[in-house]
Amino acid sequence: MAYTVRRPNxxxxxxxxxxxxxxxxxxxxxxxxxxxxxxxKIVMQYPxxxxxxxxxxxxxxxxxxxxxxxxxxxxxxxxxxxxxxxxRAIRITPGSVPNDSQFAKAEKAPEAxxxxxxxxxxxxxxxxxxxxxxxxxxxxxxVTGESRADMVHHKTKLYELGGTMPDLVHKWNPEK
Amino acid sequence: xxxxxxLLNVQVDGVWMQFPKGTKLIDACxxxxxxxPHYCYHPKLSIPGNCRMCLIEMGMPKMxxxxxxxxxxxxxxxxxxxxxxxxxxAQDIVEGMGVRTxxxxxxxxxxxxxxxxxxxxxxxxxxxxxxxxCRLQEFSVEYGNAESRFLERKVKKxxxxxxxxxxxxxxxxxxxxxxxxxFMKEVAHDDVLxxxxxxxxxxxxxxxxxxxxxxxxxxxxxxxPVGALTSTDFRFKMRVxxxxxxxxxxxxxxxxxNILIGSREDKIFRITPRENNDVNQFWMPDSHRLAYKAIHxxxxxxxPTVDSKPVEWSEAIAxxxxxxxxxxxxxxxxxxxxxxxxxxxxRHLAKALNITLxxxxxxxxxxDGILIPEDRNPNTAGAKLLGLxxxxxxxxxxxxxxxxxxxxxxxIVCLGEDLTECGFxxxxxxKLKALVTTSTHSNATTKAAHVVLPGTVWAEKRGSMxxxxxxxxxxxxxxxxxxxxKDDWEILAALLAGAGSNLSLHSIEDVFRALSxxxxxxxxLNLGKIGDLGIQLLPKAEVATPTA
Numbered sequence: 001m002a003y004t005v006r007r008p009n010x011x012x013x014x015x016x017x018x019x020x021x022x023x024x025x026x027x028x029x030x031x032x033x034x035x036x037x038x039x040x041k042i043v044m045q046y047p048x049x050x051x052x053x054x055x056x057x058x059x060x061x062x063x064x065x066x067x068x069x070x071x072x073x074x075x076x077x078x079x080x081x082x083x084x085x086x087x088r089a090i091r092i093t094p095g096s097v098p099n100d101s102q103f104a105k106a107e108k109a110p111e112a113x114x115x116x117x118x119x120x121x122x123x124x125x126x127x128x129x130x131x132x133x134x135x136x137x138x139x140x141x142x143v144t145g146e147s148r149a150d151m152v153h154h155k156t157k158l159y160e161l162g163g164t165m166p167d168l169v170h171k172w173n174p175e176k
Numbered sequence: 177x178x179x180x181x182x183l184l185n186v187q188v189d190g191v192w193m194q195f196p197k198g199t200k201l202i203d204a205c206x207x208x209x210x211x212x213p214h215y216c217y218h219p220k221l222s223i224p225g226n227c228r229m230c231l232i233e234m235g236m237p238k239m240x241x242x243x244x245x246x247x248x249x250x251x252x253x254x255x256x257x258x259x260x261x262x263x264x265x266a267q268d269i270v271e272g273m274g275v276r277t278x279x280x281x282x283x284x285x286x287x288x289x290x291x292x293x294x295x296x297x298x299x300x301x302x303x304x305x306x307x308x309x310c311r312l313q314e315f316s317v318e319y320g321n322a323e324s325r326f327l328e329r330k331v332k333k334x335x336x337x338x339x340x341x342x343x344x345x346x347x348x349x350x351x352x353x354x355x356x357x358x359f360m361k362e363v364a365h366d367d368v369l370x371x372x373x374x375x376x377x378x379x380x381x382x383x384x385x386x387x388x389x390x391x392x393x394x395x396x397x398x399x400x401p402v403g404a405l406t407s408t409d410f411r412f413k414m415r416v417x418x419x420x421x422x423x424x425x426x427x428x429x430x431x432x433x434n435i436l437i438g439s440r441e442d443k444i445f446r447i448t449p450r451e452n453n454d455v456n457q458f459w460m461p462d463s464h465r466l467a468y469k470a471i472h473x474x475x476x477x478x479x480p481t482v483d484s485k486p487v488e489w490s491e492a493i494a495x496x497x498x499x500x501x502x503x504x505x506x507x508x509x510x511x512x513x514x515x516x517x518x519x520x521x522x523r524h525l526a527k528a529l530n531i532t533l534x535x536x537x538x539x540x541x542x543x544d545g546i547l548i549p550e551d552r553n554p555n556t557a558g559a560k561l562l563g564l565x566x567x568x569x570x571x572x573x574x575x576x577x578x579x580x581x582x583x584x585x586x587x588i589v590c591l592g593e594d595l596t597e598c599g600f601x602x603x604x605x606x607k608l609k610a611l612v613t614t615s616t617h618s619n620a621t622t623k624a625a626h627v628v629l630p631g632t633v634w635a636e637k638r639g640s641m642x643x644x645x646x647x648x649x650x651x652x653x654x655x656x657x658x659x660x661x662k663d664d665w666e667i668l669a670a671l672l673a674g675a676g677s678n679l680s681l682h683s684i685e686d687v688f689r690a691l692s693x694x695x696x697x698x699x700x701l702n703l704g705k706i707g708d709l710g711i712q713l714l715p716k717a718e719v720a721t722p723t724a
Contacts (some may be wrong), residue, residue: 076302078307079415082418092410095412107335108303131302171299171300
C-alpha cells in the first residue's frame with residue numbers, strides 16, 4: 001500500500017544550508033589537527049592486529065561441527081541443517097555407526113558433511129535447528145581459498161575448527 | 177453394483193449426513209471431512225481396535241417405551257449420548273446415530289492416549305527414518321501434550337533388529353498397533369510376526385525359527401504408522417522430506433502396481449506403493465521395489481555407438497537407416513516393455529521400412545497368487561492392440577529366427593530387447609548385415625549390434641501402458657535420462673523422420689494425439705485424461721485377481 005512520507009519541517013537556518021557545511025568542516029579540521037599532532041589512532045593494522053579478543057560471545061563466524069567429551073561425533077546426520085540452510089550451503093551424506101562401535105547406540109553419523117563457505121551467509125539457522133547441539137558458529141571469519149573447491153569445508157576441517165563441546169545431549173549414552 | 181445399498185442417516189458433529197450401510201464410523205467421519213486419528217485401523221486389514229486413538233463420543237437414537245426412536249422436531253431421531261468414549265474403527269454406522277469428533281471429552285481422550293503411547297518412546301526422531309511421515313510425530317503435535325510428565329525409567333526394548341533380509345525393527349518405537357502382524361497373516365499369508373511378553377514389555381517379534389522374508393515384507397514398513405519397522409535398503413539413506421514423489425507405475429510385471437518414486441536430484445532413493453483399489457490395493461512386492469537399482473547400474477548405455485565407436489545422435493540415426501536400407505529384407509523385434517506411444521511409432525517404423533515380420537518377446541513366470549501375475553511384461557496388451565504381435569506373443573519368433581538362419585532376413589530392428597533371450601545365438605547375430613538396437617543396458621545384442629541407440633528406462637519417461645486387466649495406466653518421469661540417452665519415442669521419431677514419414681512429432685503429447693486419432697480404443701483420450709489411477713480401456717480380462 002502506498003503511503004506518504006512526511007518531509008521534516010526545516011527551520012530558516014537549516015534551509016540556508018551553509019551553517020551545516022561550516023559545522024562539518026569544523027569537525028574535519030579538528031581531526032586534521034589531532035592527526036598532525038599525533039593524537040589519534042583509529043586504524044588497526046589487519047591482519048597483524050586483530051579485533052578477535054573483542055568478539056562478543058554471540059558472534060557468528062564459520063559453522064563448525066563438534067564432538068562430545070568422549071570423542072563421539074555429535075552430529076547424527078538428521079539433515080535438518082541441510083533442510084533449513086537458506087543458501088543451501090550444507091550437504092550431508094548420511095551413514096551409519098558400525099554395530100561394534102562404542103557409540104553404536106546413536107546408530108547414525110554423517111559419512112560426509114560439506115559446508116560450502118562460498119555460499120554460507122552466517123545466518124546461524126543451522127545451529128538453531130540442530131536437535132543434537134552438534135553444529136555451532138564459532139569465531140572463524142577469515143575463510144579464504146584459491147578456488148571454489150577450496151571454499152568447501154569437509155568433515156575433517158569442520159571438526160578441526162569445532163573441537164569438543166561437553167555433552168549437552170545424553171540420550172545416546174549406552175546406559176541411558 | 178447391482179443391489180442398491182441403503183443409505184443411513186448419521187449426525188456428524190451436529191450435521192445430518194447419509195452414508196451407505198456397512199460403512200465404518202471412522203470412514204464415515206473421514207468422508208464428512210472430520211479426520212479421526214488412528215494407528216491400528218487400516219481399511220484393508222481386520223480390525224483389532226487396540227490402539228485406542230480413534231476414540232470419539234457416540235450416541236444412539238433414543239428409544240421410547242415402544243422401542244421406536246423418539247423423533248426430534250427436525251425429523252431425525254433424538255440422540256442419547258453414551259457417556260464414555262467409543263472407538264470409531266470397530267463401529268458400523270447405524271440409522272439415527274450421532275458422533276462428536278472434537279468434543280472436550282474426545283480431545284481429552286486423545287491427549288491421554290497419546291501420552292500413554294509416548295511413555296516409553298525413545299525420542300530418537302533425529303535418527304529415525306520415519307521422521308517426517310510419522311503418525312506419532314503428527315498426532316503428538318496435533319492432539320498430544322507438549323511435555324512429558326513421565327519421570328520413571330523408560331522400558332528398554334531391542335533396537336536395530338534384523339527381522340528379515342529387508343526389514344529392520346526398532347521395538348522401542350513400536351506402538352503395538354499390530355498392522356504388520358495382521359498384514360503378514362491376512363494378505364501375505366505368511367504368519368511369522370506376533371507379540372511376545374506382556375504389558376509395558378510387550379514387543380513385536382518374529383517366529384524364532386523363521387524370518388520375515390516374504391516377498392511382501394516391505395509392505396509392513398509402509399503400513400507401520402511409526403518408525404518401528406524400517407526398510408533396510410532405505411535405512412539412513414535420505415530424509416523423506418527431501419524426496420520428490422513422482423506418481424507412476426511399476427513395470428516389473430503385467431499388473432503395473434501404482435507406485436511413488438522418491439527421488440532427489442535425479443537419484444532414486446525408494447519406491448513405495450500407491451493406493452489403487454482397482455490394481456494393487458495398497459501393496460507391492462519387494463522384488464519390484466528394488467528394481468530401481470538397475471537404473472543407474474554399471475552397464476547402463478549412455479552414448480549412441482556405431483560399430484562400438486561413440487558417435488553423435490544424428491550420425492547414429494543416419495547410419496542406422498542407411499545400413500537397414502542396404503540390408504534389404506528386414507524384421508523387427510519389439511518389446512512388450514515399451515509404452516503404447518513407442519509401440520505405435522514402432523508400428524509406423526515397420527511400415528516405413530516395409531517390415532512385415534515382427535513380434536515381441538514374451539516373458540512368463542510363476543504367478544504368486546497375490547499380486548504378481550504370470551505375464552512379466554508390463555504392456556503385452558498394448559503390443560497386441562497396436563499390432564506388434566499376434567494373439568499369442570512370441571509365435572513369430574521361431575519363424576524369424578529360421579529366416580535369419582536361411583538368410584532371407586538380413587537386417588533386424590531390435591527395440592529394447594536382447595535377442596539371445598529368444599533363441600538367437602551370437603553366430604546368428606553375426607550373420608545379419610544390419611542389426612540396429614535401442615537398449616538401456618548393454619547385453620549380448622548390443623555387443624553384436626552395428627548401431628546401438630541408448631534409450632531411457634521406465635523412471636525416466638512419460639507414456640502409457642495397458643495392464644493384464646486392460647487398464648490404461650500412465651508412467652511419469654521421475655529422473656532425467658542419464659548421459660546422452662534419449663527417450664525411446666524420440667529415437668523412433670528420428671528414425672521415422674529419416675525413413676520419410678510425414679508424422680509431425682515434437683512431444684510425447686503429439687505422439688499420443690496421433691495414436692488417439694489412429695486407434696479406436698484411444699479415441700478422445702490424452703495423457704492427462706488417463707489420470708493417476710488409470711482408466712479401464714479394454715474389457716476386464718479374466719486373469720487371477722489380487723486376493724488382497
